[in-house]
Amino acid sequence: MTAAAPEISDEAAPLPEGQRVLIAAPFGHDAQTVAKLLQQAGHETAICTDLCELGARINAQTGAVLLTQEALVGNMAALNAALEQQPPWSDVPFVLLIAASGGRNSRAEAARLQFLELATNCLILERPIGKGSLTSAVASALRLRRKQFEMRDRLVELRESDRRFKAITNSVDQMIWTTLPDGLSDYYNDRWYEFTGLAPGATEGDAWSAVLHPDDRQRAWQRWRASLATGQPYEIEYRLRHHSGLYRWVLGRAQPQRDEDGRIVRWFGTCTEIQDLVEAREVLSRSREELEQLVAARTAALEAEMASRSEVEAALRQSQKMEAVGQLTGGIAHDFNNMLAGVLAGLDLIKLRIDSGRFDGIERFMEASIASAQRAAGLTARLLAFSRKQSLDARPLDINALVISLEDLFRRTLTESISLRVVPGQNLSPVVADSNQLESALLNLAINARDAMPHGGELTVETSMVELDEALIAAEPGMQAGRYVAIAVSDTGVGMSEDMLEKVFEPFYTTKPIGQGTGLGLSMIYGFVRQSGGEVRIRSQPGRGTTVTIYLPANDGTHQEQAPASGAVREGKGQSVLLIEDDPSVRMMVRELLNELQYEVHEAPNADVALPIIASNCAIDLMLSDVGLPGMNGRQLAEIARRHRPALPILFLTGYAESAAHRQDFLGNGMAMMTKPFSLEALAGKIDEMIASTTGEHSTPAI
Numbered sequence: 213m214t215a216a217a218p219e220i221s222d223e224a225a226p227l228p229e230g231q232r233v234l235i236a237a238p239f240g241h242d243a244q245t246v247a248k249l250l251q252q253a254g255h256e257t258a259i260c261t262d263l264c265e266l267g268a269r270i271n272a273q274t275g276a277v278l279l280t281q282e283a284l285v286g287n288m289a290a291l292n293a294a295l296e297q298q299p300p301w302s303d304v305p306f307v308l309l310i311a312a313s314g315g316r317n318s319r320a321e322a323a324r325l326q327f328l329e330l331a332t333n334c335l336i337l338e339r340p341i342g343k344g345s346l347t348s349a350v351a352s353a354l355r356l357r358r359k360q361f362e363m364r365d366r367l368v369e370l371r372e373s374d375r376r377f378k379a380i381t382n383s384v385d386q387m388i389w390t391t392l393p394d395g396l397s398d399y400y401n402d403r404w405y406e407f408t409g410l411a412p413g414a415t416e417g418d419a420w421s422a423v424l425h426p427d428d429r430q431r432a433w434q435r436w437r438a439s440l441a442t443g444q445p446y447e448i449e450y451r452l453r454h455h456s457g458l459y460r461w462v463l464g465r466a467q468p469q470r471d472e473d474g475r476i477v478r479w480f481g482t483c484t485e486i487q488d489l490v491e492a493r494e495v496l497s498r499s500r501e502e503l504e505q506l507v508a509a510r511t512a513a514l515e516a517e518m519a520s521r522s523e524v525e526a527a528l529r530q531s532q533k534m535e536a537v538g539q540l541t542g543g544i545a546h547d548f549n550n551m552l553a554g555v556l557a558g559l560d561l562i563k564l565r566i567d568s569g570r571f572d573g574i575e576r577f578m579e580a581s582i583a584s585a586q587r588a589a590g591l592t593a594r595l596l597a598f599s600r601k602q603s604l605d606a607r608p609l610d611i612n613a614l615v616i617s618l619e620d621l622f623r624r625t626l627t628e629s630i631s632l633r634v635v636p637g638q639n640l641s642p643v644v645a646d647s648n649q650l651e652s653a654l655l656n657l658a659i660n661a662r663d664a665m666p667h668g669g670e671l672t673v674e675t676s677m678v679e680l681d682e683a684l685i686a687a688e689p690g691m692q693a694g695r696y697v698a699i700a701v702s703d704t705g706v707g708m709s710e711d712m713l714e715k716v717f718e719p720f721y722t723t724k725p726i727g728q729g730t731g732l733g734l735s736m737i738y739g740f741v742r743q744s745g746g747e748v749r750i751r752s753q754p755g756r757g758t759t760v761t762i763y764l765p766a767n768d769g770t771h772q773e774q775a776p777a778s779g780a781v782r783e784g785k786g787q788s789v790l791l792i793e794d795d796p797s798v799r800m801m802v803r804e805l806l807n808e809l810q811y812e813v814h815e816a817p818n819a820d821v822a823l824p825i826i827a828s829n830c831a832i833d834l835m836l837s838d839v840g841l842p843g844m845n846g847r848q849l850a851e852i853a854r855r856h857r858p859a860l861p862i863l864f865l866t867g868y869a870e871s872a873a874h875r876q877d878f879l880g881n882g883m884a885m886m887t888k889p890f891s892l893e894a895l896a897g898k899i900d901e902m903i904a905s906t907t908g909e910h911s912t913p914a915i
């Protein structure tokens with residue numbers, strides 16, 4: 213619709229719109245009478261003499277036209293022209309007074325019909341008519357006319373709003389479009405037509421999909437239909453054909469507009485060109501891919517580098533290990549050769565003397581041999597301590613009591629220029645450890661301290677409780693949180709460099725002259741303490757002295773104290789001992805020792821031979837078994853033996869027994885253990901003690 217202002221001119225312009233009633237009633241005083249009546253009802257009137265004048269006077273001020281049938285006689289051209297010129301919203305209302313049907317003639321009827329073709333909005337009233345009816349008919353015609361003006365005003369407003377909408381949509385960079393609720397487009401702004409290069413209106417309805425990239429068409433329509441069906445906002449990226457012929461990426465979005473009842477009345481959509489964004493995104497993803505490739509390549513290179521580095525490190529570790537093993541083997545071989553030389557030389561001399569029948573002075577050689585052999589035994593004990601495979605006799609210990617009892621020994625070890633301070637800590641918990649080993653560890657530390665203070669100084673042995681919480685562990689890598697009893701042995705001696713500190717726990721590492729140190733002291737301490745669940749820490753600086761601290765886990769629990777073995781040495785009285793030992797020479801020697809001690813001996817090299825003896829009726833007072841036997845081990849054999857002979861005392865011999873490292877866990881009731889090598893006295897004492905602790909009767913098989 214195009215805008216059309218009320219163009220009809222009027223000489224009496226000041227009158228408001230649509231209020232004047234034009235009257236055409238040429239017969240007698242009809243016109244004056246009606247005019248008077250209407251004026252009395254408050255209406256503005258104007259009398260026209262004929263249809264010509266009426267046609268000329270119809271304009272915007274005209275509210276209604278009242279005319280009589282007599283006025284229809286005449287030329288209707290002017291009236292026709294006036295009515296044709298009305299704007300589309302305008303339809304002037306007519307009130308036509310006609311004679312009752314009896315008074316009508318055919319000429320008048322024809323004129324009426326012709327008039328009614330022109331006046332589409334006409335109310336016909338038959339005369340005679342009452343004043344009230346007439347004024348009310350005119351009033352309703354005027355109301356109708358007012359409605360037309362209101363309609364015109366709405367149309368003007370609408371047109372204004374439409375203009376504003378278009379002005380706004382054309383003032384932005386985006387393409388804007390609207391569709392009807394069914395999704396068919398009914399408007400595109402100028403940006404759309406500029407972009408597509410199409411003629412205005414060319415893409416209305418569903419024709420817009422012609423500019424969609426064929427590959428995006430199905431996806432875009434699918435999404436659009438889904439939004440239309442659900443009312444959900446529409447958002448999609450697709451390619452539109454630009455007027456250049458190339459497709460460009462746009463972001464399409466649409467929102468529904470709803471009426472008061474929530475019904476969708478229209479969709480408002482936009483298309484935003486995002487070609488640059490998409491290109492940037494592609495560049496970004498390409499560079500990300502390239503970056504990822506670069507990272508992957510670099511990672512692979514690093515991994516390869518690390519692999520080769522760890523190979524080099526492994527090779528280095530291997531060579532260091534070999535060096536350490538070489539040092540260890542060399543050290544052992546050297547010390548053992550010395551000791552074996554002592555043993556063999558003594559034995560050779562004894563043999564020579566016996567062969568030549570000279571028995572005098574033979575004891576000297578025997579004692580020298582035994583002394584050398586004992587030194588060798590001491591060496592292996594220290595090696596076992598370092599390897600943490602020694603058999604520990606762990607019992608609850610009062611560390612303060614132990615340290616105080618050692619004070620004398622410490623003093624004797626030190627030179628006169630060294631003062632000793634023993635500082636026992638308060639409220640120490642007991643620890644569970646092998647007291648002999650701990651004593652020898654502390655003595656070793658005291659000797660090391662003495663050697664580090666050739667010109668004198670002070671040795672301090674201090675005990676304390678240490679609580680290591682998570683925060684403190686951070687400063688003590690390798691240590692577990694918990695409560696420890698700490699024994700710190702400090703000196704004011706020469707101290708050690710960083711390099712030395714790294715090596716001191718290695719076996720055979722010594723800076724002492726040959727013959728003065730084996731380099732096993734600290735390594736043995738380390739092995740023993742670790743095996744006891746503790747830690748050793750050394751703090752030292754060259755020239756500033758050294759502190760070695762042994763941490764042993766506090767044991768407030770209930771460790772079962774076992775009665776210490778009695779050292780009484782007594783010979784047997786012909787009781788019988790079952791000896792199981794796989795090494796023939798050891799077996800022979802032990803058998804001889806047992807015979808010497810007046811025991812009767814049944815011997816077996818392994819469990820297979822021993823079991824029939826155990827199961828037989830033969831009397832056995834004690835089973836003496838090696839732990840590490842081929843096949844079934846000594847502990848397993850003991851289990852079976854106990855099934856046959858529940859009260860049989862069992863003494864294990866061990867040179868090295870990983871599983872027997874903690875005796876208390878390994879041994880059952882009526883069982884004991886001795887470590888090889890052992891002295892005749894020790895063996896005799898132990899056997900006697902064990903046999904004596906039983907009823908004294910021979911053990912016989914259970915029935």
Ligand SMILES: Nc1ncnc2c1ncn2[C@@H]1O[C@H](COP(=O)(O)OP(=O)(O)OP(=O)(O)O)[C@@H](O)[C@H]1O
Nearest residue numbers: 660661664707722723724729730731732733734758
């Ligand atoms: N308190 C200390 N002050 C300075 N150096 C020490 C101290 N304790 C040990 N060392 C150094 O560490 C080395 C190794 O000590 P370790 O006790 O293991 O062996 P050793 O004393 O040389 O020989 P061993 O103890 O077997 O007789 C010593 O030779 C010495 O150089």
Ligand SMILES: [Mg+2]
Nearest residue numbers: 656660733734
């Ligand atoms: Mg030492």
